[in-house]
Amino acid sequence: MISQETIQQITTRIDILDIVGEFVKLKKRGTNYLGLCPFHHEKTPSFTVSPSKEIYKCFGCGKSGNTITFLMEHEKFSYVETLRWLANRYHITIEETVQSEAGKQLQQAAESLYIINHFAQKFFSTQLLQTEEGSTHAMAYLEERNFSKETIEKFQIGYSPKSRMAFYHAATEEVYNVSLLEKAGLIINRQNSWQDNYSGRIIFPIHHITGKIAGFGARVIGQADKSPKYINTPENEVYSKSRILYGLYFARHAIDKENECLLVEGYTDVIAMHQAGIENVVASSGTSLTTDQLRLIKKYSNHLTIIYDGDAAGIKAAMRGLDMAIEEGLQVNLVLLPGNEDPDSFLKNTGAQNFKDFIAKNKKDIILFQVEVLMKDAGNDIHKKNEVVNHIATSLSKLNRIEDFSKLQAYTRQCASVLHIDEEQLTMLINKYKRDTLSKKEQQYAPNTADILSPEKAVTQEQNIVVTESLREKDVLRVLLEHGLKPWDENRTIAAYIFEEVAEYGFANPELEKLFELYKQEFKNGHEPTTKSLMYAQDEKVRQQVIDITAFPYELSPQWSRVIKDKPDNSSEKDLYHDDVQLSLHYFKIEKLKEMFEQNQEELEKTTDPDEQMKLIEIHNHLKRIQLKLNDLGAVIIK
Numbered sequence: 001m002i003s004q005e006t007i008q009q010i011t012t013r014i015d016i017l018d019i020v021g022e023f024v025k026l027k028k029r030g031t032n033y034l035g036l037c038p039f040h041h042e043k044t045p046s047f048t049v050s051p052s053k054e055i056y057k058c059f060g061c062g063k064s065g066n067t068i069t070f071l072m073e074h075e076k077f078s079y080v081e082t083l084r085w086l087a088n089r090y091h092i093t094i095e096e097t098v099q100s101e102a103g104k105q106l107q108q109a110a111e112s113l114y115i116i117n118h119f120a121q122k123f124f125s126t127q128l129l130q131t132e133e134g135s136t137h138a139m140a141y142l143e144e145r146n147f148s149k150e151t152i153e154k155f156q157i158g159y160s161p162k163s164r165m166a167f168y169h170a171a172t173e174e175v176y177n178v179s180l181l182e183k184a185g186l187i188i189n190r191q192n193s194w195q196d197n198y199s200g201r202i203i204f205p206i207h208h209i210t211g212k213i214a215g216f217g218a219r220v221i222g223q224a225d226k227s228p229k230y231i232n233t234p235e236n237e238v239y240s241k242s243r244i245l246y247g248l249y250f251a252r253h254a255i256d257k258e259n260e261c262l263l264v265e266g267y268t269d270v271i272a273m274h275q276a277g278i279e280n281v282v283a284s285s286g287t288s289l290t291t292d293q294l295r296l297i298k299k300y301s302n303h304l305t306i307i308y309d310g311d312a313a314g315i316k317a318a319m320r321g322l323d324m325a326i327e328e329g330l331q332v333n334l335v336l337l338p339g340n341e342d343p344d345s346f347l348k349n350t351g352a353q354n355f356k357d358f359i360a361k362n363k364k365d366i367i368l369f370q371v372e373v374l375m376k377d378a379g380n381d382i383h384k385k386n387e388v389v390n391h392i393a394t395s396l397s398k399l400n401r402i403e404d405f406s407k408l409q410a411y412t413r414q415c416a417s418v419l420h421i422d423e424e425q426l427t428m429l430i431n432k433y434k435r436d437t438l439s440k441k442e443q444q445y446a447p448n449t450a451d452i453l454s455p456e457k458a459v460t461q462e463q464n465i466v467v468t469e470s471l472r473e474k475d476v477l478r479v480l481l482e483h484g485l486k487p488w489d490e491n492r493t494i495a496a497y498i499f500e501e502v503a504e505y506g507f508a509n510p511e512l513e514k515l516f517e518l519y520k521q522e523f524k525n526g527h528e529p530t531t532k533s534l535m536y537a538q539d540e541k542v543r544q545q546v547i548d549i550t551a552f553p554y555e556l557s558p559q560w561s562r563v564i565k566d567k568p569d570n571s572s573e574k575d576l577y578h579d580d581v582q583l584s585l586h587y588f589k590i591e592k593l594k595e596m597f598e599q600n601q602e603e604l605e606k607t608t609d610p611d612e613q614m615k616l617i618e619i620h621n622h623l624k625r626i627q628l629k630l631n632d633l634g635a636v637i638i639k
Contacts, residue, residue, distance in 0.1 A: 002083055003095040010083055011536040013090040016054045016067045023074055024049075038074055039063045041257075054532060055547055065547055066535050076252065076299040079538055081210055109180070110237040116176055116184050117205075117213040117238075123170055124158025124203040124216075134159045138202055141221045145268060146348065151275045154250070156205045160198040160218065167196045185215065185233040198231060204267045206285075207249035208238070209296070215239035217246070217267055217285065232285070242290040245282040245297070246270055254279035255300040262359070263289075263297075263306045269343040276352035294328045305333045305363060307343055322366060326398040333363040367395065367411055371418045389419055393426060397433035472588040473512045476502065478549050479584045480519060481531045483577045494581055495523050501585050505592040515545045 017026065017033060026033040026049060037047035037058040046060035057064040065073065071082045087094050128134040129152075138159035142152060160167060168187050172178065178194065181187045188197040198218035208214045215233030233239045245263075247270040255261045262281040264270060273281045284293060297304055304325065325332045335358070337346050347355050371392055378384035392415055399408040412430065416423040476498065484495035499520060507513035518537070522529035535546045 002080060006087065006092065006095045007083060007536065007538075008533065009092050010086050010090065011068075011532060013092065014054070014067045014086065014536075015051075016049060016056065016070075017051055019067045019086075019089075020049055020056060020070055023070075037061060037063070053550055054535065055550060066543065068536055069540075069543060069547075076209065079540075085210060106237060109183075112177070112180050113184055113236060113238045114212050114214075116171070116180055116186070117215065119171065119174065119176065120167065120184070120186055120216070121156055121158060121203075121205050121213050123167060124160055124205075125153075125156060126158075127161055127166075128152070128157065128159035128203075131161070133161055137162075137200075138221060141202065145272070145344070146275075147271060148275060151271060154274075155247075155271055156213075157271075158203040158205070160196060160201050160203055162200040164195045164199055167198075168194050183234070183236050185231075185236075201231070204246070206233070206239070206244060206246055208244070209249055209252070211249055212238075214244060219267070240292075241285065243292040243296075244285075245293055246285050247274070247282045248296060250274060251280055251282050252300055255282075255297075259301045260303040260305060261297045261301050263304060264343045265308065266342070266344070269307075272344040272347050273355075276347055276355065278352065278356065289324065291324050291328065294325055294330060298328055298330060302330055303333075304330045305335060305359065306366070307335045307337065307359065309337055309340065309342055322370065323395050323398050326367075326395060329404070332366040334366045334369055335359050335362050335364070367392075368414055368418070370395075371415050375418060385419075389421060389426070389429070392419065393429040394433050396430045397437065400434055400437075472584075472591040473507050473509055474549050475584045476588045477512060477515060477519075477545075479577075479581045480516070481534070481546065481549060483581055484519070484523070485528055485530070486577060488578075488581075494577075495519070498581070498585065499523075502588070505589065508595075511541055511545055514539075515542055518542060 020026065021033075024035040024038050024047060026035040027045075028034075029048075031050070031052065033049040033051070034045045035047045035049070036042055036045050037060055039047075039058060040061040042060050047056065047058045049056045055064060055066050056070060063073065068079070068082050068086075071077055071085060072079065075082075075085075077085060084094065086092075128138050142157065147157070168181075171181055171186070178187070182189065185197055187194050189195075198216070201218035201220055204217040204219065205213045206215045206217060215236075215238070217233075218231045220227060220229055232241065235241065246267055251261070251270075251274075258280045260280055262273070262278070264273070264281060264283050265285075266283055267285070270281050270283045273279075282297075294304075322332065337343065341349070343355075346358075350358065371388070374388040374391065375385070378388050396408060396411055396415065399411070408430075412426055413423055416426045419426070480495060480498050484493065484498070486494050488494045488497040502516075507516055515534070519529050519534065522533070527533070531546060531550055535543060535550070537543055537546070
């Protein structure tokens with residue numbers, strides 16, 4: 001885990017204009033900067049970046065956050081991936097907190113493999129672009145495929161020389177570890193001798209979503225004889241075939257923008273389509289789709305269009321993993337290319353625009369297409385038809401989210417028509433499979449009866465949720481974040497003063513209470529928490545709360561304006577922030593007292609015990625005295 005000291009170094013160095021400006025063209029407007037929102041299509045700029053507050057806000061789609069959340073949203077990084085990306089950008093050495101020995105070894109191995117892969121890519125690129133063998137043997141083949149030099153450099157395509165030990169000698173001269181070179185799949189031991197694994201092949205680097213090279217695909221030049229057409233990196237700490245999609249690093253922004261991911265089979269299909277201007281495309285590298293790959297796609301779009309050869313193998317490949325895609329909430333379409341065409345050849349024969357038009361016109365909903373194909377295969381065989389009905393009902397039962405209800409109804413109606421069965425019967429069968437799945441899950445995750453909420457507890461919980469949206473609580477946190485480290489008096493900071501004043505009241509909103517307690521803990525540990533330090537906290541909810549509170553989208557009441565206006569011209573900054581703190585606490589307490597009055601009154605109305613009644617009346621009088629003291633200032637600070 002990344003140490004807090006490293007995180008603090010990273011967040012201190014962050015420049016939101018530097019990072020966001022890399023992805024969005026920004027123009028200065030007053031104290032802020034304005035640009036077209038990268039998260040939705042717009043013609044008039046509404047995406048605002050505030051350097052002073054280190055936050056961004058789009059007034060069109062509503063997205064907001066800080067530098068880290070921007071990278072997480074735009075690049076689809078995890079929190080840790082974002083920190084590592086920023087550390088690399090600002091040349092900060094990452095320190096890890098205490099890890100197990102196994103964890104340290106795993107991380108060191110992963111980092112070493114990335115370094116070795118980077119070295120290998122540079123070596124292979126040099127061999128392709130700067131040697132005679134690369135030019136005559138490999139570059140000629142790539143040019144025959146119509147790949148431009150710009151495309152070759154973009155995808156970092158390379159070449160491994162025919163010499164059996166060219167890479168091995170280059171790597172060992174740089175003192176790279178032989179066992180790690182073998183683990184990376186770059187060398188292999190044959191007859192007790194180390195040899196290059198990819199000799200005489202075109203090399204396609206396979207990039208992780210962060211841009212690092214996780215592995216390689218090595219293709220024979222021309223037709224393969226006895227050797228396999230492709231050799232891929234073996235599974236290791238950084239490369240897992242089922243968790244990577246070729247080309248996703250280059251396609252991610254286009255997929256997000258087009259709200260559609262095109263899926264093909266091979267590396268050259270992806271490269272050819274990118275070169276033709278169709279950039280929202282990735283490849284599964286010949287493997288069946290996995291849940292991890294589908295989740296990668298879903299980070300950028302819920303729409304997946306599979307483009308495969310029109311033969312039987314292509315159709316079967318397209319339908320594999322359909323149920324997983326449905327469960328992940330993806331809308332899947334299928335485009336089958338005519339004849340023996342693959343995307344690369346079809347693109348060359350038709351041109352980019354005709355290719356795009358063909359995709360647009362020939363998309364088929366894969367569920368409905370599957371019904372047609374399976375029914376055609378079943379023919380007049382009753383048993384096979386019955387299997388098809390059950391198969392389709394099982395697939396449709398995966399549509400179990402609330403937002404899929406109308407989609408499920410449409411599918412049920414259309415599938416029942418093709419299957420020649422009653423729609424109601426198909427619905428009953430789908431529901432049966434849903435119940436079976438739910439029953440299995442319930443058995444697997446059977447809850448402890450002690451953990452089940454009683455109706456009374458459920459109601460109380462629901463009531464608590466209703467009262468959590470307290471603007472007064474947010475305002476107290478606002479002044480704590482803005483002024484907490486400033487002095488209140490000679491002995492206390494404002495933070496210490498607020499802790500004392502709030503102690504007997506507490507927070508109704510659990511998320512705001514969590515933020516308050518986090519600030520309090522950081523303060524007591526001597527870390528001097530600030531808006532900036534908490535804005536980059538690991539907890540996403542904490543980060544969002546800080547951003548929301550910092551943005552402060554609430555309207556100040558006229559009473560607050562009058563108080564400020566009535567202050568003399570020589571009022572110091574200390575006077576102003578003291579008043580800000582006092583007023584925020586004042587109305588926070590009034591709000592809390594109001595809740596206490598209501599609760600006390602309810603209890604008074606319910607009880608018939610004279611002693612209990614007297615006790616509650618005393619509490620009422622005590623609350624009234626506190627209220628009278630607080631009522632001097634009158635109106636509310638926030639409305």
